Amino acid sequence: MATHTITVTVNGSQEHLMVPSNMTLLQMLREKMALTGTKNGCEAGECGACTVLVDGEPVNSCMMLAVEVDGRAVTTVEGLAHGGRLSPLQEAFAEHNAVQCGFCTPGVLISAHALLERNPHPTEEEIRAALVGNLCRCTGYLRIIQAVQTAAEHSTLSLSREGST
Amino acid sequence: MLSRPGLPSFDYVRVSDRNEALLLLKEHGEAARLLMGGTDLFVRMRDGLICPRTVVDVKHLPVMRSIAYDEQAGLTVGAAATMNQVACHPDVQGHYPLLAEAAESVASYQLRNRATLGGNLCNGSPAADTAPAALVLGGRIVLYGPGPSTGPSVVRREDQGQRTGSEQSGEREVPVDGFFLGPGQTAIEAGELMTAIRFPIPPADAVGRYLKLGRNKAGDLAIAGVAVYGFPDSAAASGYRFRIGLASVAPVPLRAWDAEKVLAENAPGEETFALAAQKTLEAASPIDDVRASAAYREAMVRNLTLRGLRDVWARLGV
Numbered sequence: 001m002a003t004h005t006i007t008v009t010v011n012g013s014q015e016h017l018m019v020p021s022n023m024t025l026l027q028m029l030r031e032k033m034a035l036t037g038t039k040n041g042c043e044a045g046e047c048g049a050c051t052v053l054v055d056g057e058p059v060n061s062c063m064m065l066a067v068e069v070d071g072r073a074v075t076t077v078e079g080l081a082h083g084g085r086l087s088p089l090q091e092a093f094a095e096h097n098a099v100q101c102g103f104c105t106p107g108v109l110i111s112a113h114a115l116l117e118r119n120p121h122p123t124e125e126e127i128r129a130a131l132v133g134n135l136c137r138c139t140g141y142l143r144i145i146q147a148v149q150t151a152a153e154h155s156t157l158s159l160s161r162e163g164s165t
Numbered sequence: 166m167l168s169r170p171g172l173p174s175f176d177y178v179r180v181s182d183r184n185e186a187l188l189l190l191k192e193h194g195e196a197a198r199l200l201m202g203g204t205d206l207f208v209r210m211r212d213g214l215i216c217p218r219t220v221v222d223v224k225h226l227p228v229m230r231s232i233a234y235d236e237q238a239g240l241t242v243g244a245a246a247t248m249n250q251v252a253c254h255p256d257v258q259g260h261y262p263l264l265a266e267a268a269e270s271v272a273s274y275q276l277r278n279r280a281t282l283g284g285n286l287c288n289g290s291p292a293a294d295t296a297p298a299a300l301v302l303g304g305r306i307v308l309y310g311p312g313p314s315t316g317p318s319v320v321r322r323e324d325q326g327q328r329t330g331s332e333q334s335g336e337r338e339v340p341v342d343g344f345f346l347g348p349g350q351t352a353i354e355a356g357e358l359m360t361a362i363r364f365p366i367p368p369a370d371a372v373g374r375y376l377k378l379g380r381n382k383a384g385d386l387a388i389a390g391v392a393v394y395g396f397p398d399s400a401a402a403s404g405y406r407f408r409i410g411l412a413s414v415a416p417v418p419l420r421a422w423d424a425e426k427v428l429a430e431n432a433p434g435e436e437t438f439a440l441a442a443q444k445t446l447e448a449a450s451p452i453d454d455v456r457a458s459a460a461y462r463e464a465m466v467r468n469l470t471l472r473g474l475r476d477v478w479a480r481l482g483v
Contacts, residue, residue, distance in 0.1 A: 001174045021177035021220070024207075044208050045276050057249075058275040063207050067177050068222070111275060132384040133273020 006070035010035070011079030019066040025059075026050045028066035029076055037077040037106045041135075048134035051107035052076050058114040060133070077106035080113060089113055092151040093144075100139035108134045112148045121152055172210055179222045183358060184334055186223050187311050190356045193219045199358065200224065201245040202279040204272075205288050224281065228360055234260060240364040244283025244307075248295075249274070251282050261364060263373030263394060267298035270377045273384050286344070287359045289351040289417075296345070296418030297392030297410030298375055302364050304341040309334065310357040338363065345417035368406070371396035372480045376469040380456060387413040388457040389465045391445070393473030395481055401429040405481070407441070407474065413456075414449035414466050421445040424470070433478055442470040 003020050010033060019028055026043075029035040029052065041049030043062045050061040053075040080087045086094070089112055099105050108131060115122055115130040122130065127148045128141075136144065177200075180186045189197050198217035200206060201224045209215045223229055224245035231243045234256035242251060251257055252268040271277055271285065271294045285295045286306065311334055339352045341362075346352060353359060373394040379385030390412035398406040407428040409421040424444035431437040451462035 002176045004177065020174075022172040022174055024172065027171065043211060045204055045272070045279075048273065048275060051275050057278050059278050060275050063202075063204055063276070063279060065177060065203070067179075114274075129383065130274055133275045 004067045004070070006067060008069045008071070009073040011075055017066070021065070021067060023066040024062055025052070025054075025064040025066050025069055025074070026061040028069075029061060029074070032066075035076050035078055039103055039106060041103070041107075046133075046135070047104070048107040048111065049104055051110045051134065053110060053114060056114070056117065058111050075110070077109055080109060087113070088154045089116065089148070089151040092147040092154065096143045096147040096150065098139065098143040098147040101137075104134055104136045108136065108144055112144075112151070115148070116152060116155065120155055122148070124149070172207060173213075173216050175210075175217055176219050177222065178219060179225065183223070183226060183228065183309050183360065186221050186358050187309070187334060187356065189219060189221050190358070191311060194355070197221055201229070201281040201284045202247065204276055204280045205284060205290075223358065229283075232257065236366070238363075239366045240264075241307075242282050242362045242364070244287070244359045244361055245281045246283075248272075248277035248280045248282065248285075252277070260367055261302060263298045263375060263392060264295070264302060264364070266373070267295045267375045267392065270294050270375060270383075270387075270390075282362060283359050286341070286362065287351055287353060289345055289347070289349045291345075291348055291416055291418060292386050292390070292413040293418055294375075294377060294387060294390055294412060296341070297390055297412050298373070299341040299362060299364075300410035300418060300420050301373065301392050301394040301408035302367065305338045305363045306341060306344050306352070306359060307361040307363060308337050308339060308353060308357045309360045310337065310354065336360070342420055345419075348416050368396040368398070370481070372477045374473045374476050374480075376473050378465050378469060386456065389413050389451075389462050389469055391466060391469040391473050393470065393477045395428075395474075395477040397481070398429075403429055403432055403437075405429070405433055407477070409441075409445055409470060409473075411445070411449060411466065414451040414462050416450070419448065421448040421470075423448060428474075433474075438471055438474040438478070441474060442467045445470040 001021055003018050007016050029038050039049035041047035045060045045063045051058050052061045055072050111131055111134050127145050196218040198220055200220050200222045229243045229245035232246050232254045233241050248268040248271050252265045257265045285293045344352045375392045377390045378388045392410040394408040409424050412418045424441040427441045427444055446463055446467040449466050451459040453459050
């Protein structure tokens with residue numbers, strides 16, 4: 001079976017990797033790069049635990065081949081924090097206790113991050129629609145939705161503060 | 166939970182044009198599979214249902230991805246355009262909102278970033294969410310193949326694109342109505358590549374609605390899916406023409422022709438809609454499966470049709 005040499009930017013850093021044809025993006029992240037924040041759930045595109053951003057858009061990394069990200073930029077949950085500081089979205093999750101076992105959380109954060117990028121002020125309905133592909137089996141969705149709402153409000157506040165200076 | 170095995174071994178080939186894909190399909194036959202979004206392909210490979218030796222990636226080819234609207238020719242959607250690209254495209258939203266609604270009903274946002282319109286149709290699933298819309302919008306499937314075909318409804322045209330393979334490579338079009346032959350079976354012949362779906366200019370003042378019933382509100386496959394499309398037509402006795410497309414209630418997605426006839430011949434209103442919903446139920450031949458029983462599907466296809474007709478009728482602004 002063929003292997004492929006790919007160049008991919010992961011969380012801002014450029015990598016040159018040798019990947020076999022049948023390696024998924026999820027396997028590449030977890031097994032080749034030790035980025036284990038991205039979880040392996042259903043391996044069928046149902047649960048969303050493996051959600052990452054490819055060129056800024058969320059995808060199920062279990063349903064994409066590593067060779068397909070050649071020349072593209074991937075962001076995992078490890079890439080959301082900067083300089084040791086959690087993103088406002090991550091802080092809102094901590095504030096609302098929107099985490100129980102935490103298995104779904106990386107995927108939820110990625111989907112919610114992508115939502116706020118394309119729609120900084122989502123309604124509750126829009127938040128629910130954006131998270132349809134991220135299943136949580138323990139803490140429930142209410143706190144997750146509240147956390148996303150809080151993060152959206154904070155970004156509005158910080159924007160208005162910037163606007164007033 | 167049982168862990169699934171990883172993907173079996175295969176060679177991945179990213180082709181540089183359509184003819185390279187045709188050559189690989191010819192060389193490897195059944196052992197080659199085309200990759201667009203992979204959302205069905207990889208699931209079937211993990212489940213051991215198929216085991217291709219070669220996976221041929223065609224989704225990056227410009228002809229496979231573009232969405233273009235022309236005031237004469239209508240809409241052409243590349244087979245590998247993703248559901249999100251289709252649902253968000255201004256020309257789709259502006260002229261074919263029913264197609265946008267259907268594309269948006271598929272699975273989840275992140276899956277719609279990968280799942281493609283062409284893949285949804287060419288899998289031949291009875292539950293394909295975009296099939297009812299493609300049926301009632303009069304869609305035509307563009308198939309690119311190696312030579313003159315012997316199949317019916319063939320309009321193979323000289324290919325204008327770059328050619329590196331056979332001199333006879335070209336396109337043919339198959340109406341969506343007639344494309345689905347059975348569960349998992351379509352009119353695509355061995356060695357052919359689906360490149361696009363074309364939609365004619367919609368009739369003036371047309372209104373559409375896709376009603377999908379799943380086990381939960383979003384993210385699931387359809388228990389039943391009903392697309393209703395209506396527009397004024399002075400040639401019809403009722404003054405209106407309605408089209409009804411169905412998914413998940415028969416071996417193939419299909420039109421409810423008898424119901425459409427009722428709606429063309431009788432004045433729109435509750436009585437006509439009830440009769441049309443009954444005729445729609447009679448067009449369905451559902452099965453029991455993990456998602457619902459046949460009896461429940463029959464009841465739901467009637468109710469969804471009624472709701473769709475009422476909604477479209479209200480929005481026709483009469």
